[in-house]
Amino acid sequence: MADAVVDYCRIAGLWVRASMAYPASFWMMAVGSFLMTGLDFVGIWVLMSNVDDLGGFSLTEIGFLYGATGLGIAFADLLVGRVERLGQMIRMGRLDTMMTKPVPLLVQVCADEFAPRRFARVLQSGLVFAWAAAYVDWTLPRALVAVEMVASGSVIFFSLFVGLACVQFWTADSTEFANAFTYGGNQVTQFPMSVFPAEVVKALTFVLPIAFVNWYPSLYILGREDPFGLPDWLQLASPVAALLFAAAGALAWRVGVRHYRSTGS
């Protein structure tokens, strides 16, 4: 495991040096992606300026939810976002080259073309999170839950990226299918669950537990009652959901790699 982290950092370091060779391009892309991801929150702000609250939650509380899920997907996107290009690597035959190298395959795929401009998204979500956190009544248990929430959220998105990319072992295409769950999962958790019908929320809790990215831990941190009256222990269960996601993602990856028979020519 430690070896894998060292390998990842080495490969990522190479790509950081490479992208710094074109500083103007790097900064343009970084500023661009900072602004792009920020638009979502501008949209929420415009919606909120038309109403007093959304599903019983104020702008700062929604900012907290937005920042938490944003940090989760931003860390996952930064570290493993490249796995989306798996199909392309298969088509170009680059995956075969990677398989011959003495570094874990997943590490190589994820660290490939590591893009430091993706820090822009971490920064953007972090700023909204910090601003919203200033309105929270902090205690030590709440702070610990906040750390656990961001870590679990990152693991959940991390596993979604990897697990859904494995579909490309079979199709070598249809990256957009994964977007519905990764970016769609991010979109759905930007809003309080009280906006959605109870069936949808139960599905996002028990079937595809994306609500654990931010909703349940945030209820605990913000000191809010669960609008659906679900048990309180769910609010501390995010690490369990993260472990389930990680196990499913790892399984998908193993099955995918075993199934892989190269493209041939």
Next chain:
Amino acid sequence: MPLHVAVATRAFKRYSTYVGATLAGIFTNCVFGVIMCFVYLEVWGANPDAGGYDAGDAVTYVWLGQAMIMTVAVWGGGSPDDLAERIRTGDVVIDLYRPVGILGWYLAADLGRAAYHLLTRGLAPTLVGGLLFDLHYPADALTWLVFLAAIPIAVTVSFALRMLASLAAFWLLDDVGPRMLLGFAALFFSGLTVPLVILPDGLRELAMALPWATFLQVPADIWLGKRTGLEVVGGLAFMAGWAIVLLATCAYVLHRAERRVVVQGG
């Protein structure tokens, strides 16, 4: 003219090859549409006439937005991206000595692409949205016709803007920066992030005058019957005006660019 029709039909066929990608895209459009519908229903439940829309108008707007993303290529893409690549590699000289104008050729290709995306990524999510939510439909046949006429104009405006970003490659050799800025402006000012009608005063008037308003807000208002009588004509004239101004700008920039091209080698 038959040449341009041929270019358009081939572009249509080119995109129709990727069935898997189209289905995956439709699925993604539907997921995002459903999420935004619940959010908008909550907003319009609390403020039933925000921006002059009612809840039914708002959910309809969501699905029209999902339908327009790929049709109008709000995120960018389409034939101008091919041109940018050809400018980088130098293949553009072949385009330049063809006995056909570059602008017409690429516009035909982009309209062909848009037709394919309208019939798949436009129509399918709207049908799904219609099954799941109570949508509003155009009141009469004339409104349908006007709406359908507005779409190619919207595509042309979008094409001209994307073309300008691509033509920047003649000077910058890289179109990533301009394209990103354009995508950013388009995402917000098209009304895809939030309907332009609920923007605060001042910003709303500005947004409604910019060319991106033609992508979604003006066609949606025609569909929803928010524009009637002369306002419909005014809306179409606004769209056509931007299309002409931007195409003329493209033609001028292209003319300037042609003088810069130096073909290497013998």
